[in-house]
Amino acid sequence: xxxxVEEAKKAAAIGEVPIGAIIVYKDEVIAKxxxxxxxxxxxxxxxxxxxIQEACAKIGSWRLEExxxxxxxxxxxxxxxxxxxxxxxxxxxxxxxxxxxCVDSLYRLLNDNRFNHICEVTEGVLAEExxxxxxxxxxxxxxxxxxxxxV
Amino acid sequence: xxxxVEEAKKAAAIGEVPIGAIIVYKDEVIAKxxxxxxxxxxxxxxxxxxxIQEACAKIGSWRLEExxxxxxxxxxxxxxxxxxxxxxxxxxxxxxxxxxxCVDSLYRLLNDNRFNHICEVTEGVLAEExxxxxxxxxxxxxxxxxxxxxV
Numbered sequence: 213x214x215x216x217v218e219e220a221k222k223a224a225a226i227g228e229v230p231i232g233a234i235i236v237y238k239d240e241v242i243a244k245x246x247x248x249x250x251x252x253x254x255x256x257x258x259x260x261x262x263x264i265q266e267a268c269a270k271i272g273s274w275r276l277e278e279x280x281x282x283x284x285x286x287x288x289x290x291x292x293x294x295x296x297x298x299x300x301x302x303x304x305x306x307x308x309x310x311x312x313x314c315v316d317s318l319y320r321l322l323n324d325n326r327f328n329h330i331c332e333v334t335e336g337v338l339a340e341e342x343x344x345x346x347x348x349x350x351x352x353x354x355x356x357x358x359x360x361x362x363v
Numbered sequence: 364x365x366x367x368v369e370e371a372k373k374a375a376a377i378g379e380v381p382i383g384a385i386i387v388y389k390d391e392v393i394a395k396x397x398x399x400x401x402x403x404x405x406x407x408x409x410x411x412x413x414x415i416q417e418a419c420a421k422i423g424s425w426r427l428e429e430x431x432x433x434x435x436x437x438x439x440x441x442x443x444x445x446x447x448x449x450x451x452x453x454x455x456x457x458x459x460x461x462x463x464x465c466v467d468s469l470y471r472l473l474n475d476n477r478f479n480h481i482c483e484v485t486e487g488v489l490a491e492e493x494x495x496x497x498x499x500x501x502x503x504x505x506x507x508x509x510x511x512x513x514v
Contacts, residue, residue, distance in 0.1 A: 255425035255449035256407075256416055265407055274406035289472055290448050293441025293465070298406035311479070314444070318477055319470065321440055326469055328462070 213306060213338045216282045219246040219259065220345050226251060230345045233259035233283040235267040235276070235300075242279075243267040259283060260291035264298050276300045284342035286313030286335070292321040296329045304334045306342025364457060364488045367433045370397040370410065371496050377402060381496045384410035384434040386418040386427070386451075393430070394418040410434060411442035415449050427451045435493035437464030437486070443472040447480045455485045457493025 219232025223246035235243040243266035248257040260283050267276050280302040281295060287305065292314040295303060303322060305315065314321045315333055322331040370383025374397035386394040396413035400406065411434050418427050431453040432446060437460040446454060454473060456466065465472045466484055473482040 249425050252419075253423055253425050254416055254419040255427070256412060256419075256445055257425075258448075261407060265405055268403075268405040268407075272404055274400050274404050274408075276406070288444055288448065289465075289478075290441055290444025293439055293444050294407055297409075297439065297441050311477075314440075318475070321470075324469070326462075327440075 213282050213284070213304060213342075215241065215244065216259075216284050216306070217338060217341055217345070219244055220284045220342070223247045223259070224345065224349050230349050231259045231283070231285045233263040233281060235263050235279050235281050237267070237271065237276070237279045242270045256290065258288065258291050260287055261294050264294050264300075268298065274298060280304060282337075284338075285309050285346065286315050286317060288312045289314045289319070289321065292319075295322060295331060296327055299329050300331060302332045302334075304337050306335075306337055307339045307346065308335065364433050364435070364455060364493075366392065366395065367410075367435050367457070368489060368492055368496070370395055371435045371493065374398045374410070375496065375500050381500050382410045382434070382436045384414040384432060386414050387431045387433070388418065388422065388427070389429055393421045407441065409439065409442050411438055412445050415445050415451075419449065425449060431455060433488075435489075436460050436497065437466050437468060439463045440465045440470070440472065443470075446473060446482060447478055450480050451482060453483045453485075455488050457486075457488055458490045458497065459486065 216232040216234045220230040224230035231247040243263040245259045245262035247259045276298045284306040286309040367383040367385045371381040375381035382398040394414040394417035396410045399408040427449045435457040443465040
């Protein structure tokens with residue numbers, strides 16, 4: 213998870229909401245990514261989705277069996293859906309997302325046996341660090357906007 | 364929707380599950396796509412997701428305001444999530460997907476006011492044609508497998 217936190221910091225450094233993701237396949241990191249929505253102006257470029265695409269390319273299959281996804285924030289519906297689509301067996305996340313989280317907060321999409329895949333989920337790993345990156349980012353953003361208004 | 368059906372037929376022609384999507388922006392078709400999961404071996408290459416990425420590139424923004432997405436099958440959780448992320452205001456789909464549909468069947472992700480976006484949804488447009496493309500595709504696939512076993 214500390215590698216995912218490093219990715220999230222790279223996002224913050226370029227003004228992106230700091231969320232990072234890592235995919236591990238048989239003890240090897242095969243994908244690293246951070247949120248790039250503003251840079252790319254592409255709504256699908258969340259950290260998890262970029263990492264899943266990278267991992268599929270690396271493994272050469274849409275089935276990401278024997279992988280674990282580490283992500284700093286609880287996945288949104290799009291990313292939770294992409295986790296199901298790619299059959300990732302294990303997901304570890306940091307902080308909960310009370311507004312859009314679809315693993316535990318609003319829905320439990322990764323644990324619904326009506327879908328053709330179910331994940332093993334671990335939450336709360338480095339949760340404080342993952343969450344405070346986000347809190348700090350938005351605090352700075354608000355301060356900047358306030359300063360801009362003054363100028 | 365007939366354009367989306369044409370896209371779905373292109374998928375079937377190359378052995379992909381026949382699902383097609385179109386995005387219209389101010390009366391102009393700005394993106395056309397069909398499911399490419401087997402060809403790309405990338406779990407995220409559903410018709411809707413490819414079309415959304417194309418449309419973002421075309422408009423130059425992750426916000427797809429003033430657009431309508433037409434898709435032959437009810438979106439899965441990943442694609443419903445991508446619709447929310449890209450703020451598409453209107454979604455029109457053909458057939459329901461009882462096994463994975465997240466617009467009406469299993470969940471109503473596009474009409475949950477806890478998220479920061481809600482869509483206007485129309486279902487059942489050319490539903491029979493959209494659905495029978497899929498039924499026929501899977502019927503052929505089963506017949507092929509049966510024949511292969513015999514050989």
